[in-house]
Amino acid sequence: MKTTKALRVGTATAAVVAVAAVGVWVSQRPDAAKSTAAKPMPPVPVTVATAQIRDMPRRLEVVGRGEAFETVSLRARVDGQVLAVPFTEGQTVKTGDLLVRLDPADYQARLAQAEAAQARDQAQLAKAEADVERYVALKAKGFVSEEKVAEVRSTAQAMAATVRADRAAAELARLQLAYTEIRAPFGGVVGAKLVFPGAGVKTNDTVLAVVNRVKPLYVSFAVPESQLLRVKDALAHGPLAVDISLPGPNAPHFAGQARFIDNAVDNTTGTVQMKATVSNDESRLMPGQFVNVSLVLGTEKNAVVIPSEAVQQGPNGAYVFVVGPNDTVELRKLAGITTQAGLAVIGQGLQGNETVVTDGQLRLTPGARIQVKPAAKPTNAANGMEAAEAAPVATPAVAGGGAKGEAPAVPATGR
Template identity: 40%
Template sequence: MGLVAMLAAAGYAWRTGIIAWDGKVGGGANTQASRPVPVTIGPVHDDDFPLSRTGLGTVQAFNTVTVRVRVDGELQKIAFQEGQDVQVGDVLAEIDPRPYQAQLKQAEADKARDEALLANARLDLDRYSSLVVKEFATRQSVDTQKALVAQYEAAIARDRAVIDNAQVQLGYTTIVSPLRGRTGIRLIDQGNIVHANDATGLVVITQISPISVIFTLPQQYLPEVLEASRRQTLTVSAYAQDDRTKLSDGQLTLIDNQIDQATGTMRLKATFENQNGALWPGQFVSSRLTIGSGHGAVVPDSAVQSGPNGNYVFVVKQDSTVDLRPIRVAASRNGQALIAEGIKPGETVVTDGQYRLRPGSHVIPGGPTAGQRTASTAQGRE
């Protein structure tokens, strides 16, 4: 039994590498470490790098109007299609104009009557004025006639105001667009009786070109944003929620005048021409504010690793071993990172395959990328 146990222990030691082929005692870990690890490497570039700050934003219409009626009556016609682009002055709807046309005609008739009375009163005043010289009329009759002329003149002024008001009311029966934008869902149907005090309007029009984005940044960025905005007009890029698909470029137009104490953030507003309609009111976007540019060591984001003591990269040395190098990232954008300190342009770093590396590991270029590993893993599962 003792001999069997010794033979079994020797076989286990040989299989695990404790005893090498030459009979010397060795560690399996050392044997594994001596094997080159296939990795993907890349050079550290010396390049200009745009410095930006990214915050979550919400797209808002540049102007929004709820179109309401201003007079009462029957809604005889809806002249727009839902989702239609309209210009300033385009007819949207029509209310039955006949009651207001009748009011206008009545006001015009009152004015004509008062003008006739005024003409006659002025003639009488001229007669009384000539008779009073010959003492055929009293001074009192002349004064009374002057007062009557003034009364008719005031009546005509009132008639003009009534006519103007009637024309305005008649104009309100034709409802036009107050701005250039896009109509939304129709809020009322043709044939309904509408009132000026109705809470519901006819339609909501939103101006989407240009359009605005309201976004937030942590308050610690306020000094650098203010300083950069004094030097030049700052550019804001709107990205989809994946933070990779650019939707549009615009300009920073407002830094809000106070910090939100509840969240410790500042609000900013950017304006986009949005000619292609990529931005839509209510849409969530990633807003990237460019505040300047830096210059230095630039590496792919995939090279930067995170550890308990901060960020680091694996630098490939001349002897094909790697060194773990702590770094400080100044900024990152579009899959690239600007390194403030820790590495220099011209060095070589591992960009993929770091999960098998330790300081001092031997590496060999040509390891699979992260995408290739994912594809091969998926194929293995099928």
């Protein structure tokens, strides 16, 4: 029994010695240190841009909606039956163009009746006036009394009043006949046909058509009450220039002027309503259409500007990766950021001429090495630096945009 136990202990000891020997042999191999050593991280490919110092307009950018300069829902002023609807849906009309015609037969008969009554009473008035002249002459000769002369004069005056009433009745019948033709009250665009021949309409009841004046066009939009003081200061110097654009890339822009500001702040939204006027000569904007509205409320001098894609958001707020010496990056916190047209205006945390990373941030950590990718074509942000003033693109924030003829675009490599 003791012999068996000693044999097992000896076998285990021999195995341990063999494993230790193998470990010593492996550790002494020439390539062992190389395989176990940590490999250096390769540089991260990124694109970069240089922060610029420039004057940037302070822009307020909101969403607005087109609104007809004038709009009217046409209704009949008399009862009748629709005889014809001669306009084409969506037609551009001028002032006085015929849109709907009602059956005029009934009103033509009423006019003829009123004119006949007026002619009858006019003849009776002429007879009464002749009687007055005759009785005045007889009274002068003593053949009739003063009372008789007064009587015939009263009859003549009553007939004169009757003739005036007949004239008014004929004019009313003439107006009612004219009301059977509904015409455009101003130039604009007429909408869909809401009635058709044969339909019966009542006075001021049935809508026959809707006409909108779209040249010029209103654009209504809401301004946050926090910007109200700036807006009023800008309006104090005259009409406020407004840039109107349609949503989407390469959208056209329209110049307008803001003149109207409402007299109260909406308690439910904390905004105040404003309106801008756009000439809309080519009728490219329509009532009810959503548009982007940009207002210049001042200029920020010597602002630090970078492409907006360089700004990242973290748990502690906004930051950028700034390129330092030896192609390493550091994380820099930012404050007071406003954006517009692909550009970010930095209030604190960045200086002019510093280089920031615009693409590839997800693989970066503070102190990481980078490799700048070769430029393929200008980025959208670089193009935005050139066109910020000429064609601002609406964003939710209030920010400045570059003016024409100022500093060149932010140099940035292609992604």
